[in-house]
Amino acid sequence: xxxxxxxxxxxxxxxxxxxxxxxxxxxxxxxxxxxxxxxxxxxxxxxxxxxxxxxxxxxxxxxxxxxxxxxxxxxxxxxxxxxxxxxxxxxxxxxxxxxxxxxxxxxxxxxxxxxxxxxxxxxxxxxxxxxxxxxxxxxxxxxxxxxxxxxxxxxxxxxxxxxxxxxxxxxxxxxxxxxxxxxxxxxxxxxxxxxxxxxxxxxxxxxxxxxxxxxxxxxxxxxxxxxxxxxxxxxxxxxxxxxxxxxxxxxxxxxxxxxxxxxxxxxxxxxxxxxxxxxxxxxxxxxxxxxxxxxxxxxxxxxxxxxxxxxxxxxxxxxxxxxxxxxxxxxxxxxxxxxxxxxxxxxxxxxxx
Amino acid sequence: xxxxxxxxxxxxxxxxxxxxxxxxxxxxxxxxxxxxxxxxxxxxxxxxxxxxxxxxxxxxxxxxxxxxxxxxxxxxxxxxxxxxxxxxxxxxxxxxxxxxxxxxxxxxxxxxxxxxxxxxxxxxxxxxxxxxxxxxxxxxxxxxxxxxxxxxxxxxxxxxxxxxxxxxxxxxxxxxxxxxxxxxxxxxxxxxxxxxxxxxxxxxxxxxxxxxxxxxxxxxxxxxxxxxxxxxxxxxxxxxxxxxxxxxxxxxxxxxxxxxxxxxxxxxxxxxxxxxxxxxxxxxxxxxxxxxxxxxxxxxxxxxxxxxxxxxxxxxxxxxxxxxxxxxxxxxxxxxxxxxxxxxxxxxxxxxxxxxxxxxxxxxxxxxxxxxxxxxxxxxxxxxxxxx
Numbered sequence: 227x228x229x230x231x232x233x234x235x236x237x238x239x240x241x242x243x244x245x246x247x248x249x250x251x252x253x254x255x256x257x258x259x260x261x262x263x264x265x266x267x268x269x270x271x272x273x274x275x276x277x278x279x280x281x282x283x284x285x286x287x288x289x290x291x292x293x294x295x296x297x298x299x300x301x302x303x304x305x306x307x308x309x310x311x312x313x314x315x316x317x318x319x320x321x322x323x324x325x326x327x328x329x330x331x332x333x334x335x336x337x338x339x340x341x342x343x344x345x346x347x348x349x350x351x352x353x354x355x356x357x358x359x360x361x362x363x364x365x366x367x368x369x370x371x372x373x374x375x376x377x378x379x380x381x382x383x384x385x386x387x388x389x390x391x392x393x394x395x396x397x398x399x400x401x402x403x404x405x406x407x408x409x410x411x412x413x414x415x416x417x418x419x420x421x422x423x424x425x426x427x428x429x430x431x432x433x434x435x436x437x438x439x440x441x442x443x444x445x446x447x448x449x450x451x452x453x454x455x456x457x458x459x460x461x462x463x464x465x466x467x468x469x470x471x472x473x474x475x476x477x478x479x480x481x482x483x484x485x486x487x488x489x490x491x492x493x494x495x496x497x498x499x500x501x502x503x504x505x506x507x508x509x510x511x512x513x514x515x516x517x518x519x520x521x522x523x524x525x526x527x528x529x530x531x532x533x534x535x536x537x538x539x540x541x542x543x544x545x546x547x548x549x550x551x552x553x554x555x556x557x558x559x560x561x562x563x564x565x566x567x568x569x570x571x572x573x574x575x576x577x578x579x
Numbered sequence: 580x581x582x583x584x585x586x587x588x589x590x591x592x593x594x595x596x597x598x599x600x601x602x603x604x605x606x607x608x609x610x611x612x613x614x615x616x617x618x619x620x621x622x623x624x625x626x627x628x629x630x631x632x633x634x635x636x637x638x639x640x641x642x643x644x645x646x647x648x649x650x651x652x653x654x655x656x657x658x659x660x661x662x663x664x665x666x667x668x669x670x671x672x673x674x675x676x677x678x679x680x681x682x683x684x685x686x687x688x689x690x691x692x693x694x695x696x697x698x699x700x701x702x703x704x705x706x707x708x709x710x711x712x713x714x715x716x717x718x719x720x721x722x723x724x725x726x727x728x729x730x731x732x733x734x735x736x737x738x739x740x741x742x743x744x745x746x747x748x749x750x751x752x753x754x755x756x757x758x759x760x761x762x763x764x765x766x767x768x769x770x771x772x773x774x775x776x777x778x779x780x781x782x783x784x785x786x787x788x789x790x791x792x793x794x795x796x797x798x799x800x801x802x803x804x805x806x807x808x809x810x811x812x813x814x815x816x817x818x819x820x821x822x823x824x825x826x827x828x829x830x831x832x833x834x835x836x837x838x839x840x841x842x843x844x845x846x847x848x849x850x851x852x853x854x855x856x857x858x859x860x861x862x863x864x865x866x867x868x869x870x871x872x873x874x875x876x877x878x879x880x881x882x883x884x885x886x887x888x889x890x891x892x893x894x895x896x897x898x899x900x901x902x903x904x905x906x907x908x909x910x911x912x913x914x915x916x917x918x919x920x921x922x923x924x925x926x927x928x929x930x931x932x933x934x935x936x937x938x939x940x941x942x943x944x945x946x947x948x949x950x951x952x953x954x955x956x957x958x959x960x961x962x963x964x965x966x967x
């Protein structure tokens with residue numbers, strides 16, 4: 227929502243780890259630390275200069291309660307800092323930090339998130355976020371649920387298997403240009419994992435971390451040559467039960483985009499958090515993206531999908547395109563929950579050239 | 580841009596008990612939310628966004644349960660945020676929700692925190708083994724008992740002070756229909772004779788394990804003007820964090836707690852908390868934390884907090900009542916415990932606290948902490964809107 231705000235807030239720095247299939251030799255903190263140092267160095271800020279810190283992560287991925295407290299040690303929260311944590315993708319941590327900057331309580335914010343999917347079976351782990359009484363006892367895994375959605379799209383005539391394969395190929399080809407991506411370059415489209423989804427339609431399983439620095443007004447211009455101004459950001463959730471949703475559509479994405487002002491003017495680039503090829507089809511439709519919009523030049527979640535960080539990475543990649551002068555108006559999207567249940571949309575712009 | 584003032588216009592709690600086997604998790608949270616909306620005389624449609632908080636997901640065995648709770652909380656089509664800041668989460672959740680109103684992102688926000696501890700086992704939920712990392716000692720009491728002993732040694736407090744706190748809080752709980760423990764036959768002797776769990780913390784000086792939820796409706800000036808009952812106004816709110824363990828950490832009186840309180844007092848124009856604040860709902864999971872937090876929050880000089888407790892200042896009819904509701908010692912749905920402190924502070928300034936209502940409650944502090952005494956969230960609420 228953009229209505230009342232008169233404080234401009236921008237992404238001024240973004241950093242991410244390489245996303246890797248396994249990181250057994252590193253703890254979450256060790257994975258995160260270089261990324262935090264990276265964004266602080268880019269802005270010349272120290273931990274003590276940051277007005278507000280907010281992170282996103284999941285105890286269930288980490289396999290222990292209060293897992294985020296270890297990451298806080300990595301931040302170096304001494305002297306004590308103003309800090310908060312969401313049990314959500316880092317994109318929502320960024321949203322909380324954005325509201326904090328809007329109030330004027332802080333001029334800068336450090337946002338980070340991380341996730342290691344490699345220690346467990348992530349398909350099984352994600353079944354634990356389903357309705358614990360009626361759905362979770364059946365253990366329907368994340369690929370199976372995405373396959374239901376893909377089949378619904380094919381049945382509705384919105385896509386077909388060759389089109390999905392095309393999305394997969396384009397994403398991995400673009401991933402070749404992304405040094406942090408896990409899948410860089412062509413991968414076989416493979417056998418069916420859960421029909422109609424083949425291995426190539428599914429995201430790689432990987433571990434990774436990301437961090438963003440936000441700054442308000444003039445502070446942003448001091449810290450970044452071309453800040454990526456957040457013109458609007460909003461998020462919406464849908465019903466949990468798949469049976470009451472139209473899986474071929476994403477009304478929550480569309481509403482969030484409306485509230486974020488995404489439809490006011492076309493964007494040149496969109497970073498979509500679509501872990502499965504079929505979900506890009508849903509999001510393109512909901513966001514009314516034309517063929518002239520560059521979608522996921524980073525390779526997107528099909529090239530690297532560190533759970534809990536992949537959404538924040540979309541915002542970071544979109545902002546980086548603005549920082550580099552490659553884009554003037556970009557859309558970033560993050561998702562959470564089965565079959566795109568919850569969605570966040572941000573619109574970022576660079577100063578006119 | 581000045582911040583939009585934030586008002587509490589609706590408060591709802593469940594009757595906290597050891598096990599709510601009659602409701603699902605969704606049923607539990609909806610009960611509290613419904614009561615908060617009823618108190619505000621609002622409907623689900625009046626809510627612009629939902630901010631929910633709870634402690635670790637392992638306590639119920641549901642990963643990110645807010646996804647499944649979206650329907651029960653009327654959040655479909657709305658923004659929904661899930662906060663998790665360890666034991667302080669109930670307070671942090673309210674502050675994140677308040678931030679949405681203060682930033683004028685939303686007009687009316689429903690905020691809720693819960694724990695349904697009977698779904699799982701909190702002690703084992705806290706004790707999942709991780710290679711090469713120090714395990715939490717058996718339950719939270721094992722972690723905090725050495726800090727209490729350090730406080731006793733530093734302050735020279737007589738070893739009866741803890742039992743006085745427990746005796747007071749359990750009696751206060753008798754006046755609070757939502758409190759979990761209603762020990763009608765409680766005596767000081769019974770507290771002092773209860774089994775020693777983690778020396779010096781006895782069984783009756785320890786919080787229970789509860790199922791419960793607490794919800795609040797927060798709104799802007801326009802929303803407060805429509806409120807059927809007197810609102811509570813947020814005069815200041817802050818969060819502070821520090822690392823779990825590091826050389827030089829003061830586990831007895833952490834710097835993050837002092838800084839957090841100082842920030843709240845600065846926002847609210849509080850010069851002398853002991854004089855300017857009428858009462859406190861503070862997070863006391865083990866009895867000795869009352870005198871410890873009295874010092875950390877600036878209500879007493881270092882080493883002097885226990886004297887306020889011992890002389891009856893913190894009793895319901897004392898000069899600085901603490902935990903009028905019976906506190907965490909009587910009710911502990913972990914994720915909700917912080918929000919209950921915030922909500923009980925608001926109930927007092929609204930004059931809605933019922934049998935445990937104070938005569939003089941113009942400014943009341945709500946306090947929560949979590950992790951290894953490292954996460955703090957606080958707010959000060961008043962009967963009158965902030966001056967600005």
